[in-house]
Amino acid sequence: MSASIRLLIHGASGRMGQALLRLCAERDDCSIVGAVSRKVGQRVIDGIPQFASSELHGVPDFDVAVDFSLAEAFDPILALCVERGTALVSGTTGLDESQRAAIVRAADRIPVLWAANFSLGVAVLSELVERAAAALPGWDCDIVESHHSGKKDDPSGTALALGESAQQGGAQPRYASLRAGDIVGEHLVQFAGVGERVELIHRATSRDIFARGALHAAARLSGRPPGIYRLRDLL
Ligand SMILES: NC(=O)C1=CN([C@@H]2O[C@H](COP(=O)(O)OP(=O)(O)OC[C@H]3O[C@@H](n4cnc5c(N)ncnc54)[C@H](OP(=O)(O)O)[C@@H]3O)[C@@H](O)[C@H]2O)C=CC1
């Protein structure tokens, strides 16, 4: 039997962090050696040592950091992974160009997987969007994303990634964002022609789909050579 992969969860107190902690406890291929949040109350919760982001350099040895935090928290966790030579799986959205460039540089030294969306449904939607865009030249393409009122970035990372797929197919997408209630995440990609319209939509009703995808990716990324990995490389 292979050894359990040691995970560091970054953004542990958040909506995604809590889903990751809960779902990791159900797996026998990984264990959490540290949970990092901006603020820390109790030092150990359910046997997992808690660390404040100011204590990042004191976390124990780990194999993969799983980061679902905020853009302003991303640079330190990327730097820590490079310093320790460990893998990074990140779903943090709202990263700017310099942060994206830092990921590319880091990938010379460590394995990195960043994805705007870890669900299988969005992976399929992305392919459908590219095909629809290529098949419907000249049609208007609009991407409408809806999320809970606590979401900070817009357009969502998924909307921007779907926009890249639409562009690959030759469309010029426009974006609209809605923040309301507790919507987990909805993405509508609409192609409008004259007298007809095609709508492709993904509705997430549970964050577990993202957390499961990220844990699966972490288990598969551990021990790989440095480089940029895509979700589809690890499925
Ligand atoms: N790729 C994907 O599939 C998905 C991506 N996401 C993305 O994941 C990220 C997290 O989402 P969500 O869980 O809803 O967000 P939350 O706001 O619920 O959680 C954010 C977490 O980051 C921590 N944090 C905030 N600021 C800092 C900082 N400066 N340094 C260290 N830690 C910090 C928070 O700690 P504290 O509570 O102490 O402030 C908290 O643990 C977002 O970017 C979101 O877009 C979300 C779902 C799926």
Ligand SMILES: O=C(O)C1=N[C@H](C(=O)O)C[C@H](O)C1
């Ligand atoms: O913040 C969220 O909640 C989500 N963020 C990701 C994004 O920005 O696309 C993925 C998912 O839609 C949920």
